[in-house]
Every structure is written in C-alpha cells, then in structure tokens.
Amino acid sequence: MPFDLTQPLSWESAAGDAAVMLDELQPNIVKAHTREFLTVLFLKFTDPAGGRALLKSLSQPPAGAPLLKAARTHLMEVKAFKANGTKGTPYVGVGITRHGYTALQVPDPTIPQDGSFLAGMKNAALNDPAPANWDPHFRDVIDAVILVGDQMSGPRNRVLAAVHQLIQAAHGVQILGEEKGHGLHNKNGDGIEHFGYVDGRSQPLFLTEEINDERLTADGTSNWDPAFGLNRVIVPDTAAPDPTRHFGSYFVFRKLEQNVKLFKKQEKALAKRLHLRGDDAERAGAMLVGRFEDGTPLTTQFADGNHHPVPNDFNYDSDPNGAPSVRSSAISARSTRAVPAASSRSRASACTSWRGAARLTACAPTSPMTAGSTTSRARMSACCSWPSMQTSRSSSNLRKGHGQTIRAFPGCPQAPAAPVSTW
Numbered sequence: 001m002p003f004d005l006t007q008p009l010s011w012e013s014a015a016g017d018a019a020v021m022l023d024e025l026q027p028n029i030v031k032a033h034t035r036e037f038l039t040v041l042f043l044k045f046t047d048p049a050g051g052r053a054l055l056k057s058l059s060q061p062p063a064g065a066p067l068l069k070a071a072r073t074h075l076m077e078v079k080a081f082k083a084n085g086t087k088g089t090p091y092v093g094v095g096i097t098r099h100g101y102t103a104l105q106v107p108d109p110t111i112p113q114d115g116s117f118l119a120g121m122k123n124a125a126l127n128d129p130a131p132a133n134w135d136p137h138f139r140d141v142i143d144a145v146i147l148v149g150d151q152m153s154g155p156r157n158r159v160l161a162a163v164h165q166l167i168q169a170a171h172g173v174q175i176l177g178e179e180k181g182h183g184l185h186n187k188n189g190d191g192i193e194h195f196g197y198v199d200g201r202s203q204p205l206f207l208t209e210e211i212n213d214e215r216l217t218a219d220g221t222s223n224w225d226p227a228f229g230l231n232r233v234i235v236p237d238t239a240a241p242d243p244t245r246h247f248g249s250y251f252v253f254r255k256l257e258q259n260v261k262l263f264k265k266q267e268k269a270l271a272k273r274l275h276l277r278g279d280d281a282e283r284a285g286a287m288l289v290g291r292f293e294d295g296t297p298l299t300t301q302f303a304d305g306n307h308h309p310v311p312n313d314f315n316y317d318s319d320p321n322g323a324p325s326v327r328s329s330a331i332s333a334r335s336t337r338a339v340p341a342a343s344s345r346s347r348a349s350a351c352t353s354w355r356g357a358a359r360l361t362a363c364a365p366t367s368p369m370t371a372g373s374t375t376s377r378a379r380m381s382a383c384c385s386w387p388s389m390q391t392s393r394s395s396s397n398l399r400k401g402h403g404q405t406i407r408a409f410p411g412c413p414q415a416p417a418a419p420v421s422t423w
C-alpha cells in the first residue's frame with residue numbers, strides 16, 4: 001500500500017509500504033540521531049566486491065549484532081529512552097558518492113540522477129576554495145562515508161573499532177581520512193555553534209509524533225509550523241531492489257571555518273554604529289543571527305532570557321522588513337543579500353541572508369566535500385538539521401579564535417552522497 005510522501009508520517013501507526021520504508025531506511029534521516037561524539041570516515045574502493053562486502057557487513061556482520069540499524073529501530077529506541085531511560089545503541093550511517101556507485105559497479109541507469117549529486121562538491125558553484133587547498137583527505141576521489149556517533153564517547157569508540165575491523169577485513173577498501181567532532185553546549189545545556197549561539201533548534205519535522213510533541217510540550221506551532229512532507233527529506237533509492245519502498249536521502253558534508261574573533265569584532269563595531277550600549281550591545285549579534293546567544297528570538301523581545309524551552313514558534317511578521325536585522329542601520333551591515341520581504345516564510349531566507357553576510361566576514365568554507373550545491377528549498381527543509389560539531393577538543397580556544405565546524409546535512413535534495421538501503 002503506497003503512502004503519501006507529501007505529508008508527514010506517523011511512524012507508530014505506519015503500515016504496508018510505509019512500514020517497509022522505515023525498516024529499510026537508515027536512521028538520522030526522518031529524525032536526527034544523537035551524536036554528541038561523531039567520527040566520519042572517508043573511503044575509497046579499489047575492488048567492487050570488497051566494497052560491497054563491507055557495506056553488507058555493516059548490517060550483516062560475521063558475528064554480533066548489526067552495526068547499521070533501521071530508522072524504525074532508532075525511533076523505538078528513542079521511545080524507550082523517553083519512557084524508562086533505556087539507552088539506545090550508537091549510530092552508524094553510510095553514504096555513497098557518485099564515483100562510489102561506479103566503483104561498486106552499480107549499473108549507470110540506477111545511479112541517483114540529481115544534477116548536483118552527479119557533478120559532485122568539487123564542481124559546485126559555492127565559491128569554495130580550490131580543491132587543491134582542501135584538507136588532503138578531501139582532495140582525493142571519495143567513494144563513501146561511514147558515520148559513527150553516540151551520546152557518549154565510549155560507545156562511539158567501541159563501534160568505531162568494530163567498523164575499523166570490518167574495513168580491514170574487506171578487500172580493496174582504503175580509509176582516506178577521518179573527521180571527528182563533538183557537540184558544544186551553553187550553561188543551559190543547549191547545543192551551540194562556535195559563535196556561542198544556540199543552534200539546531202529550528203528543524204523541519206517529518207513525523208506526526210514529533211509535530212505533536214512540538215505543539216503540546218514545546219512553545220507550539222501557531223506562528224511557525226515545522227511540519228514538512230516526507231518528500232522533503234527522502235527520495236526513492238533507485239539502486240535498491242524496490243525503489244517504491246526503499247528510500248534514501250542525499251547527504252551533504254561541509255567543513256566550515258568560523259572566525260570567532262572577527263565575528264565578535266564585527267558585532268562590537270555594529271553595536272557602536274547603532275549606539276547600543278551595555279547589556280543592549282548584545283542586540284547587535286542578535287540582529288546578525290536572528291536570535292540572542294541563548295536562543296531568544298530577536299522578534300519576541302529586546303533582550304535574552306527566553307530559553308526554557310528555547311522558542312521556535314515565531315516569525316518575522318512583526319518586523320516591517322521581514323528580517324532579523326530589522327533596524328535600518330543593521331540592514332546596511334548586511335553584505336550581499338537583500339533583506340527578504342516580510343512574510344511568515346521569511347525565516348528561511350532570513351537565515352540564508354544572515355549566512356551570506358556572515359560568510360563574507362567570519363564564516364568560510366575550508367574543506368567541502370562530496371556534495372553539490374543546495375537549493376533554498378533544501379535549506380528550508382534540511383540544512384542545519386545536524387547541529388554543528390566542533391572538530392577540535394579545545395572549545396575555549398575555539399571561542400576565542402577560530403573554530404572549525406562540520407555540518408552534515410541529510411536530506412538536501414540537490415546534493416551528494418546518496419545513502420544506501422541496507423542492501
């Protein structure tokens with residue numbers, strides 16, 4: 001029985017094809033998986049059979065439990081954790097690049113056909129540095145990524161060791177490099193990015209259970225409805241046995257450098273220009289980001305303090321210019337992008353325009369890989385659905401100087417490493 005991809009899905013009552021989809025889909029697509037500690041391995045295949053054997057062994061290992069679990073298993077783990085605190089299992093995810101499909105000898109007509117995916121990140125018009133200047137392991141041709149994450153470092157390390165063993169046992173699989181990240185938090189326990197702002201709060205929701213939770217246990221959905229249809233995040237996996245029931249998502253991996261010092265300097269300069277003094281100076285940063293550091297939306301009040309829970313039910317309708325940096329002088333502080341027109345939908349474009357400004361001044365890509373470009377539709381639905389992870393252990397230094405952020409976005413339809421079903 002086919003299911004409606006244009007609507008969110010109730011996973012608890014999913015039946016027929018929808019149930020098969022959840023049993024075959026990887027976790028961390030329809031709902032983000034906890035991954036305070038994350039390692040991403042970048043692989044090259046030199047033997048198609050060896051590469052295939054490795055992928056198969058992740059869900060059917062020679063001994064022990066499968067490392068790659070299904071989306072439904074993940075959702076059941078989350079439910080059990082909420083009910084009685086039972087800890088879930090670590091997250092393992094896999095993505096294959098366009099070149100990876102060929103290296104695995106997947107027939108051309110079944111390779112996902114998205115243009116940006118086929119072109120690859122090295123050819124994306126994103127104003128990135130030349131690939132020759134990327135970190136060495138991103139310069140090579142990458143065939144696949146394996147992601148291993150958990151709430152704690154111990155379980156992540158154990159599963160990572162098991163993945164390493166499978167890679168060693170597989171013929172013709174080479175590790176080109178790895179990236180490690182761990183989550184950053186503020187004193188309220190909320191996840192933050194390197195400039196110190198709460199991040200990862202505004203997320204598209206694809207499951208009716210999550211949408212109901214947002215309505216009933218958070219600040220509601222009357223001003224901003226985070227509900228999105230499944231087709232914003234999953235696509236039929238054309239290389240899987242039954243693409244009507246086997247789905248995947250495009251996955252984007254970007255490594256960005258945040259110049260924290262410069263951001264703070266620009267924030268101060270903006271506050272000076274706007275004559276914002278004392279505690280009010282914080283408003284300059286909020287005008288750039290749309291929220292105060294603790295997540296308080298700028299449109300809801302003129303100071304921070306509204307963070308329990310961090311609100312998400314807001315829009316920019318009260319703002320005549322429809323953007324976070326409404327005050328006219330702040331608008332001139334923006335760089336390349338026009339201030340979006342007022343509408344309740346302006347939130348996505350507002351962030352995009354902030355990003356446009358911030359990237360020029362303080363936030364720049366260092367080593368993008370794998371993916372193609374994203375469209376604004378993709379940004380709306382998927383980007384930032386992974387909170388940023390810092391790639392160094394020393395967060396205090398990073399807050400003062402540079403921070404490197406890895407952002408991995410499942411679901412950007414215009415991009416990169418297509419995930420496999422568990423074939």
Ligand code: HEM
Binds near residue numbers: 203258291347348
């Ligand atoms: C270093 C780079 C970036 C930083 C520091 C950053 C930071 C933030 C922060 C602090 C928020 C507000 C928290 C929230 O609403 O959850 C946010 C929201 C958002 N970001 Fe980013 N971001 C970055 C890059 C990106 C990229 C690359 C994309 C898309 C490709 C993106 C898309 C979004 C979207 C769609 C929102 C939600 C806007 C809303 O609903 O109001 N961001 N980001």
